[in-house]
Amino acid sequence: MSRIPGSEKWSSDLVRGRIEFLVDCAKGARRLSQFMTRRRGETEAVVEQAAEISGAAECWSDAAALAFASNHTAEGLLYLARAAVVSDLRRCSLPELARSAFFGSLAGYLNVRLSADGIRILPRSENRLYPDEISRPWSAELGTAIQIARSLPVLALAAAVSGNPFEPEISFDGKGEGSLSRSTLLAAFAAPDFRALRQASDSARAAIREMEETWELRLTMMREDTYHWERARARTELIDWRLLAVHVALLRRGSSGSADESPGPATAYLRDLAGEIHKMPRWV
């Protein structure tokens, strides 16, 4: 049980007010974005036809980050689950799918599996939005090879957080439709979180150390921005979601990664948070 380093002066009223604002924005994102882009004289009925929701997932994930940072882990997981279902998983774009899979797996709300055929997502059993497993095959419709290579580390991380193999059993035949090319996979393998999840090795430990050092520096810079920090706001994501996900995935695999080293305060906090999330009951 811990708070993010540097948050000691945040009052509970400040944190609660900020979370409520973000939740209000998330819930009202469609309405608010439509209201504020409508033209003079447009009626509400016309505006309602617009379907795009801009910024809702970010409001949910920012609310989750602040809940985690203020030691309200269970509440944060609920917000992450909401962030995961902002987009329609059956037809959303690949970046949106990757975001949903990532937050949903971290929340224990979605079980993500990568296979030779594509991405399979199993929502929680009593989910009314998605009663059946969702399958999104690797195809040109899902995205180009470059787009898939960019999203693959996040998707693989989501699969690992779900407790599934992080290196997908994907064919290397490179024949295009229905498979991934070797170059696509190799491009994705270069990401540090991909390396971090490899079985215990010097390369994996170095990748985790690199991510942790970046996180230490990032939190220091956020705290030095006193205007935002004193208002419980961060210029960027308050939590390093990818590093958190790496630690949760390692714990679910029964490994502690680089936990034998003495971590900095930011890293120690994130490892504690990962431990808490790991112990929380999962829905799937």
Add this chain to the structure above:
Amino acid sequence: MLLQWCLKGISEHSHFTDAHATGLLRKGIPSRWLLSYAGSNAFADVSAAQQTLSQAALDNHVNNYGAVAGNTPYISLSAGSVVPASHGVSVRPAWRTALDFATQGGAVSGYIFRCWVILSPKPSAGLSPLADEVRELNIFRQFFTFHDEGEVAAKILVPHRQIEWVQKFDARGNFIFQADNPDFVDPLDICNLIEVVA
């Protein structure tokens, strides 16, 4: 030059009420400098206001607002931004920033103005008719700290004919009313798509 839609959030308080908010549809959105120093001599005021515009003044407005809050000649507007995120990129819509400022983070009710400005594709801190795209890091690298707010900095006064409407929201983001500006000039009327001579 580019034409850019922007939002401006102002919170409600005893000195800024519904009447003041709708009054800006006739007067324009003033900078702090204009509110503090403007007198009765319009020519002298405009000239003096322009003298306050500089790269250093813009830098203070963005990076050291607390020091110049009472007399800055710049007006912060939000046009939204896209920032790097764990899963790729993250959208910070203009409406969220404007609502954050208007409601002081969900604490009070406030007003949001929709207006357009003329953006320069190069730094133009000293030219009052043009707004500076502070959110554009390719141009304004020194403003990275506040990149996520998607700021566009207008100068001295956002003319009232460039304000389309004002909307009021309560602290929870519930819509209360909208007042349209009858004098509004649509930016499409001056964009660079020219109709044939018919």
